[in-house]
Amino acid sequence: MDTRTGAERRTSCATARSLAALLLLAGLASAAQAQSGETQRLRSRALAATCATCHGTDGRAVEGEALIRLAGMPADYTLTQLLAFRTGQRPATIMHQITKGYSQEQLEEVAKYFAAQK
Amino acid sequence: MLDRRQVLERLFLGGATGGMLASLSGCASTGSASRAQVVVVGGGFGGATVSKYIRLLSDHSIDVMMIEPNAQFVSCPMSNLVIGGQRQIADITNPYTGLSSKHGVRIVQDRVSSVDPAKRTVALAGGGTVAYDKLVISPGIDMMWDSVQGLQEANAAGQILHAWKAGADTLALRRQLESMRDGGTYAIVIPEAPYRCPPGPYERASVVAAYFKRAKPKSKVLILDGNPDVTSKGPLFKKAWSELYPGMVEYRAQHKAVAVDARTNTVKFDVQDDVRADVLNVLPSMRAGELAVQTGLANANARWCHVNFLNFESTVQKNIHVIGDAIQVAAGMPKSGHMANSHAKVTAAAIVAELKGLEINPHPMLTNVCMSFVDDAHVIHVASVHEYVPTQKTFRTIGGSGGVSDVRSDLEGRYAQAWARNIWADALM
Numbered sequence: 001m002d003t004r005t006g007a008e009r010r011t012s013c014a015t016a017r018s019l020a021a022l023l024l025l026a027g028l029a030s031a032a033q034a035q036s037g038e039t040q041r042l043r044s045r046a047l048a049a050t051c052a053t054c055h056g057t058d059g060r061a062v063e064g065e066a067l068i069r070l071a072g073m074p075a076d077y078t079l080t081q082l083l084a085f086r087t088g089q090r091p092a093t094i095m096h097q098i099t100k101g102y103s104q105e106q107l108e109e110v111a112k113y114f115a116a117q118k
Numbered sequence: 119m120l121d122r123r124q125v126l127e128r129l130f131l132g133g134a135t136g137g138m139l140a141s142l143s144g145c146a147s148t149g150s151a152s153r154a155q156v157v158v159v160g161g162g163f164g165g166a167t168v169s170k171y172i173r174l175l176s177d178h179s180i181d182v183m184m185i186e187p188n189a190q191f192v193s194c195p196m197s198n199l200v201i202g203g204q205r206q207i208a209d210i211t212n213p214y215t216g217l218s219s220k221h222g223v224r225i226v227q228d229r230v231s232s233v234d235p236a237k238r239t240v241a242l243a244g245g246g247t248v249a250y251d252k253l254v255i256s257p258g259i260d261m262m263w264d265s266v267q268g269l270q271e272a273n274a275a276g277q278i279l280h281a282w283k284a285g286a287d288t289l290a291l292r293r294q295l296e297s298m299r300d301g302g303t304y305a306i307v308i309p310e311a312p313y314r315c316p317p318g319p320y321e322r323a324s325v326v327a328a329y330f331k332r333a334k335p336k337s338k339v340l341i342l343d344g345n346p347d348v349t350s351k352g353p354l355f356k357k358a359w360s361e362l363y364p365g366m367v368e369y370r371a372q373h374k375a376v377a378v379d380a381r382t383n384t385v386k387f388d389v390q391d392d393v394r395a396d397v398l399n400v401l402p403s404m405r406a407g408e409l410a411v412q413t414g415l416a417n418a419n420a421r422w423c424h425v426n427f428l429n430f431e432s433t434v435q436k437n438i439h440v441i442g443d444a445i446q447v448a449a450g451m452p453k454s455g456h457m458a459n460s461h462a463k464v465t466a467a468a469i470v471a472e473l474k475g476l477e478i479n480p481h482p483m484l485t486n487v488c489m490s491f492v493d494d495a496h497v498i499h500v501a502s503v504h505e506y507v508p509t510q511k512t513f514r515t516i517g518g519s520g521g522v523s524d525v526r527s528d529l530e531g532r533y534a535q536a537w538a539r540n541i542w543a544d545a546l547m
Contacts (some may be wrong), residue, residue: 039476046467052544053459061545071392079141101503101519
């Protein structure tokens with residue numbers, strides 16, 4: 001049997017409602033955060049996938065062929081090479097033409113992505 | 119944008135907070151909502167790649183069924199080397215089994231007879247229907263037989279081939295060249311652009327010339343082009359023909375074929391004189407694969423399919439995406455296997471985003487590389503990078519990027535071999 005007064009009951013209900021509202025807000029905020037993290041992850045994977053056609057899915061190139069594996073390559077090294085292709089400092093048959101289509105930020109993003117692959 | 123159900127699902131996945139919210143709000147659990155099903159029609163460079171990448175990019179949370187009539191993937195890129203005798207058909211053939219065993223794609227070996235966009239189902243030629251949330255059609259090209267009178271019959275009889283879909287015809291054309299006398303003429307007839315694989319006909323002429331130089335040196339290669347000039351890598355091809363095959367390869371522009379005479383193995387043109395050849399290889403005009411046309415998706419001149427370039431959704435039907443050679447291309451976008459692979463990845467990411475309630479990438483990118491052999495070992499390339507431009511709602515090649523080879527080289531020959539092995543693996547393994 002509930003021995004609380006009407007006022008007490010109302011306070012308790014109001015507290016529950018406030019708590020629910022707070023949790024809802026917190027939930028939505030974390031959902032939004034999770035969504036933006038997931039969106040970013042999907043975009044990075046899709047951007048890196050533009051390299052996969054020649055360098056293998058997630059940078060794991062077919063072994064024993066002339067095109068190199070990017071998976072697990074240190075990000076700094078990959079980025080340095082990509083930028084050297086882009087300036088023409090490192091000679092290439094094709095990579096100087098490809099890298100000129102990507103911004104510095106995009107090259108950093110793919111370099112980081114492949115470094116994180118095994 | 120997230121809808122309410124998706125917000126709730128997300129909160130449930132997030133743990134205790136969601137559970138409490140659900141009990142307070144009195145909402146029933148939606149945690150067991152059925153999984154989204156994507157159906158992919160066609161297992162070429164576009165279809166196989168989009169199947170694999172929807173599985174990968176969704177962390178295997180979206181079911182994918184791929185419907186393809188062929189038991190194995192026979193690659194059009196590198197198939198000219200089978201025609202030239204530099205490779206065997208086994209070298210360009212790969213199984214589909216990796217898609218099912220490694221990536222969980224359900225493969226149905228059948229043909230789709232029709233699509234019902236209102237009910238969101240496809241009917242299989244072998245019987246039964248399959249429901250989809252999203253349908254991706256990657257139907258490749260079909261031939262416009264009426265563009266060259268008499269060709270369909272001559273092709274069906276096995277006499278005048280196109281061999282523009284790799285497989286049995288690739289081998290049949292090879293046999294025709296093998297049985298041709300030394301001193302004979304091989305003629306390839308090219309339709310007006312756009313057609314599948316812009317540099318393909320010129321590569322084929324080159325590797326056939328390499329075969330003749332080795333085995334039948336008195337023979338000729340005649341290129342009869344419906345276009346005003348070589349449509350891809352022109353200066354590089356012409357340099358290769360004059361330096362590697364002097365007096366053997368002849369290029370004639372402005373030769374638009376209108377008919378063939380199978381009795382005399384002759385091709386007729388709208389303006390130019392008839393040409394007779396010992397081996398006649400005629401490519402008619404091409405359009406989107408039959409299924410796309412019959413579904414009413416070919417809304418560009420009743421030939422190619424207009425798509426929304428952000429997600430490759432048909433501009434005719436919601437929830438039906440078209441990729442690969444069948445689409446009405448953006449400027450500078452070739453109909454190639456590499457480009458179909460690029461379409462597939464943008465489409466896979468967009469479908470995964472949409473089905474998960476995430477915002478679709480407003481700035482997708484595409485790349486293309488076409489590598490052509492000019493003899494047994496030397497290759498020339500054309501490359502491009504494309505970005506989506508929101509204000510124009512289409513892809514544009516990025517200024518300063520892309521280009522062609524400086525010179526033909528055996529280094530690029532090794533890269534071409536590696537490219538093929540990698541793009542096959544990227545689609546299938």
